[in-house]
Amino acid sequence: MRDTTHMPADHPTLPGEKIGVLIANLGTPDNHDYWSMRRYLNEFLSDKRVIDYPAWKWQPILQAIILTIRPFKSGANYRKIWNNEADESPLMTITKAQTEKLRAVLQARFGDRVMVDFAMRYGNPSTPSKVAEMVKSGCSRVLFFPLYPQYSGPTTATANDQFFRALMQETWQPAARTAPAYFDRPSYIEALAQSVERTYPTEAEAPDVLVCSYHGVPERYLTEGDPYHCQCQKTTRLLRERLGWDKARVVTTFQSKFGPEEWLKPYTVEEVARLARAGKKRIAVIAPAFSSDCIETLEEIEEEIQHSFKDAGGQDFTYLPCLNDDDAHIEALAEVVVENLAGWLD
Incomplete structure (x- = not known):
């Protein structure tokens, strides 16, 4: 809890102190049309953790050739699997479901002291936007949890990179932790x-x-x-x-x-x-x-x-199918979260 004992009467109201749990997935285009796919692929394939060739060598190929052709093929593939009812990719639908179930498990244990949300490394909702929301909501500590069982530079590391870049934009940075890989849990x-x-x-x-x-x-x-x-x-x-x-x-x-x-x-x-x-x-x-x-x-x-x-x-x-929002999977994720909140919550 924040100590407001000596706060002057005209001080801006501060939100109640919380712990943030931000899970992160790879990302998804906003739609399967050409320009949505091009924006998404440009962000993804411009990441040095994903393609580590020198920019002078890679970017001309990416911008002039790959991003001219690949959005058509990738868009066609996304159309095959698109969740038309929700107008979103299956990854978005599933990540939302995982977040809701994880939130329910953690709030049953810790109550409203924990704020649970999700972000994407590429596309929306972006990691910086979700970190900003958590800070604005009073999260003085944030656990960042990339949903990759095995660690790799192009997955876990780049997600963490983006999280750290998001913290750099905050005037009042929360304390931060990142959850480790859980491949052998x-x-x-x-x-x-x-x-x-x-x-x-x-x-x-x-x-x-x-x-x-x-x-x-x-x-x-x-x-x-x-x-x-x-x-x-x-x-x-x-x-x-x-x-x-x-x-x-x-x-x-x-x-x-x-x-x-x-x-x-x-x-x-x-x-x-x-x-x-x-x-x-x-x-x-x-x-x-x-x-x-x-x-x-x-x-x-x-x-x-x-x-x-x-x-x-x-x-x-x-x-x-992947474990998705299967109850046993959610319990495993919750186990990782609780272990990594040690010392922050009773």
Whole structure:
């Protein structure tokens, strides 16, 4: 609580002191038309954490070629999955639902002392706008929580960068913390395992192979010190051990390759075809790096990757949705939040 004992009578009214919990997701275009897509892609692909080529080399290619062509293709893909009823992308719909459920869990425990909201790294609502709202609402301390189970520079780090830049705009900065990756947290692994077991309740129904498909990054990031590859491998191992399946039935792959250089391998789109040619007729794909379903899961996995499997002779392809606002997932997220609020709240 703020001490107002010695505040003069004409002092501007201060809001009651609160703790802010700001969860962050990647982002989404405001719509799937050309200009909405171009704005979104420009912000995303201009991020040095995402594309780290020198600006003099990258920006002419981006502005003159990629942003002239790619908004049409990306817009068409977004149209396939768009939530027309709410007029927003599925990522936005799901992130709102996650925020509402997390807010309910935390307010049941801490009451109105905690303010829970969400922001996007790219697009709207922007991280600076949400930090400003929290400060205006009386949040003297803010926990920033990027919703990426595994840490990587192009995801967790750039989200944190934007949060820190937002703090630089505030005259009265709140105290701040960032939540760490939760790739090996037992409650997260349990939530993943439960999602598999709901789809395959008996051994007879289980797929020949469970493909754990993670978003890829350039291979050189591994040698430069990014822990993402190792954390993905550990998530897969812990999930396999929890399910009690042997090593041959659970594989780690990487999707969404972009640009000319080598990325982490094996590539999902190639591996599912190899599995089909090797006689694996029934596979399931799960995406443990994504906290929410989005264009990479609903379009890329459901369309391109599934087609690759079936074109190579595969028969039964199942995509297991992200954890989204599943109750077990929300409990795991709440566990991370409560642990990282230690010392700020009783």
